[in-house]
Amino acid sequence: MPELALLEQVVDKVRPLLGQGKVADYIPALAGVNPNKIGIAVTSIDGTTIGAGDYLEPFSIQSISKVFSLTLALTLYEEQEIWSRVGKEPSGQSFNSLVQVELERGLPRNPFINAGALVIADLLQARLGAPKHRMIELIRGLSTNPSLISDKMVASSEFEHSARNAAIAYLMKSFGNFNNDVDTVLRSYFHYCAMRMSCADLSKAMLYLANKGRCLDGTQLISPIQTRQMNALLATSGLYDGAGEFAYRVGMPGKSGVGGGIIAVIPGDMAVCVWSPELDHNGNSLAGTAALETLCQTLGRSIF
Numbered sequence: 001m002p003e004l005a006l007l008e009q010v011v012d013k014v015r016p017l018l019g020q021g022k023v024a025d026y027i028p029a030l031a032g033v034n035p036n037k038i039g040i041a042v043t044s045i046d047g048t049t050i051g052a053g054d055y056l057e058p059f060s061i062q063s064i065s066k067v068f069s070l071t072l073a074l075t076l077y078e079e080q081e082i083w084s085r086v087g088k089e090p091s092g093q094s095f096n097s098l099v100q101v102e103l104e105r106g107l108p109r110n111p112f113i114n115a116g117a118l119v120i121a122d123l124l125q126a127r128l129g130a131p132k133h134r135m136i137e138l139i140r141g142l143s144t145n146p147s148l149i150s151d152k153m154v155a156s157s158e159f160e161h162s163a164r165n166a167a168i169a170y171l172m173k174s175f176g177n178f179n180n181d182v183d184t185v186l187r188s189y190f191h192y193c194a195m196r197m198s199c200a201d202l203s204k205a206m207l208y209l210a211n212k213g214r215c216l217d218g219t220q221l222i223s224p225i226q227t228r229q230m231n232a233l234l235a236t237s238g239l240y241d242g243a244g245e246f247a248y249r250v251g252m253p254g255k256s257g258v259g260g261g262i263i264a265v266i267p268g269d270m271a272v273c274v275w276s277p278e279l280d281h282n283g284n285s286l287a288g289t290a291a292l293e294t295l296c297q298t299l300g301r302s303i304f
């Protein structure tokens, strides 16, 4: 577990990078976010959380929600029912690319690109009576924060600009890999992406990935082997087309979102969340990646 002073040093060290990236503006409701934010929180497997900078400020978790969706699907489906619909390989394409879906006959490369997450959202839609409600319940429980919400403005803004995600879903439908009504699933998917959580909430919520599937409140969410498998997929595909660079610089399984958040874990040790809204060319938080790199190097920790 790092000392609080170290987290403060990390924030101070990366603050000069603010101004070098670009806030995601393809979702209009996200474009107005204050770019000058940087926060970091760490939850260790003994259950303590510390943080520095803007670590208590909620932000749009966006694609980080793909971790929660897959986790929920793992609790509802047999392994094969999931992996017959989505692959386990890095995509080498941008997160919202369509070309691979066409070339690979509607089978998304992995659950952490949009195509894969939409298939997972389709699976959740099929099995849950109220998937949006179930998801909120899940994140509230995992982070032990009963006041968490999904931002309706962000979700509707995404729905109004959903041409690309809708195209991905319809393309998969044309190959027989999407069962429910596209708009209904898109609404659920955007609701998951629009959940607002702080670095503190997310580092607590992701603790199960560092603790063999056991959550902060002691419940076993997924099995130790499922947790290991999830971390393997996060290490290879969690940062989209920047996964190799992230493994090289940070060396932790992780997941980013276009809201500027990144979660990362050292299994057996701690879950970390960083947030800074400006993104690099792969759509990953620029200062956030640098913060994780500094943290890992200073602690001398990596999974490799």
Ligand SMILES: NC(=O)CC[C@H](N)C(=O)O
Pocket: 061, 062, 063, 064, 095, 096, 114, 158, 165, 190, 193, 256, 257, 258, 259, 283
């Ligand atoms: N990379 C992301 O965070 C993308 C999530 C965003 N809601 C989208 O579907 O485009």
